[in-house]
Amino acid sequence: MSEFATSTAPADVVRRQYLASAAGDLEALRATLAPDVEWTEMAGFPLAGTYRTPDGVTANVMEKLGQDWDGWIAHDDTYVVDGENVVVLARYTALNKATGKPIDVRVAHHFVVRGALIVRFEQFVDTALVRDAMSA
Template sequence: MSNTDIVKRMYAAKGDMNVIRSVIAPDAQWDVTEGFPHGGVYNGLDSIVNDFFSFFRDFDEFWAEGDEFWEVDDKVIALGRYQGKAKATGDRFTSRFVHIYTLRNDKITRLQQTADTVQISRALGKN
C-alpha cells in the first residue's frame, strides 16, 4: 500500500475511529490551523482521537475529500474539501484544505493542516 493509499483510506473512513486509529501512529502529531474547530497541536494518537476529533460532535455530517494528491519521499500532500452540516444551525458548508502528511512504517506520523475556516465558522454560527 502506498503512502497516498493510506491517506485515502483515512478520508474514506468518514470519521470511523477504528479505521482512523489503524492508520495513525501512536506518537503522531496533528498541527491544526487556528480557527478550525479544536485548532491547535495534538501529540499522540489518544489526544488526536479524544481531544481533536471530538469536534465531530458539533456536526450532523462532516467529512474530508481529497481531490489531488502528491507523494514525495515520506510526504503526501492532499488538496481537498471539507463538507458537512452543522448541528447548531443546520447549515451546510464546503471548505477547501491543504493537508501535508508525513508517514513512517505505513502509519501517519504528522499532519500539518491549513483550511478555509471561515466557511466552517459561519456554518457553526460563529461569524
Template sequence: MNNLEVVQQLYQWFSQKQFDQIRTILSSDIEWIQNEGFPGGSIHYGIEEVLSGVLTNFKKDWKQWNAVVKEWFDSGHAIICLGYYEGIHKKTGKLMKADFAHVYWLKDLKIYKFQQFTDTLMIQRATEQ
C-alpha cells in the first residue's frame, strides 16, 4: 500500500462508517484542521478527538453527507484531493454542495496531519431556516 491508497481507503471507510478501520490509518497524535464555519470546524488533536469531534458528528445534523473526490494528487509525503461535499441538512431539508481541497500528510503510511479548504458559506446556507 502507498500513501495515495491509504487516503483513498480513508474515504471508502468514511463512506461506509467503518470508524474502527479508520483508526488504523490515523497517527495517534494526528492534527486535523477543519475550516472555521464548517461543522466541527477547529483544530482537533488525536484519534479520539478527530472521530468524535469531526467524523461521527455529521449524522447528528445531516440526513445525508458525502465527500466526493474528483482528482487525486500525490506529492510523495502529501496527498491532495479535490472534490465536493454534498448533503441534506436534517432541520432545513436543504441540499448543499460545496467544493473542497483536502491535504493529507503521511509518514509510514499513517496520516499525521489533515487540512481542509472549503466554501463554508454554502454549508452555512443549508443550515439556515
C-alpha cells in the first residue's frame, strides 16, 4: 500500500475523499469520514442541509447527486492547510440529467480533519449557477 493511501496528514485524507468521490467508490469515501461527521451543503444548494454519519453523507449527498447529474466531479485544485483545517478551492463539473445543461462552477470546501478522519465539512458555492442548470 502506498504512503499516500495510509497517510494521516489532513490534506492527504481530504484528497482521498475527492479521489473516492470521483471514482464513485462510496465505501472508500465513507472510510475518510468520522462516525460523527457533520457534512453541510450550503443553503440554496439543491441538497442544502447538514448530514451526519458516513452513511448519511453518502446517501443524502453523493447518491442523490448521481441520480440528478451525469459525471458529477469535484475537481480539487488548490489546498490551503492550517493544522486540522483544510480549505480546498475546486470546481464542480456535471451535466444535469433532466435539462441536459452543464455546470462548471467554482467552489470552496472547508474540512476539519482529526485522527485521520474528516469530522466536519462545509461547502461554499454559487448556488444560482447550479440551480440554473436544473431549470428548463
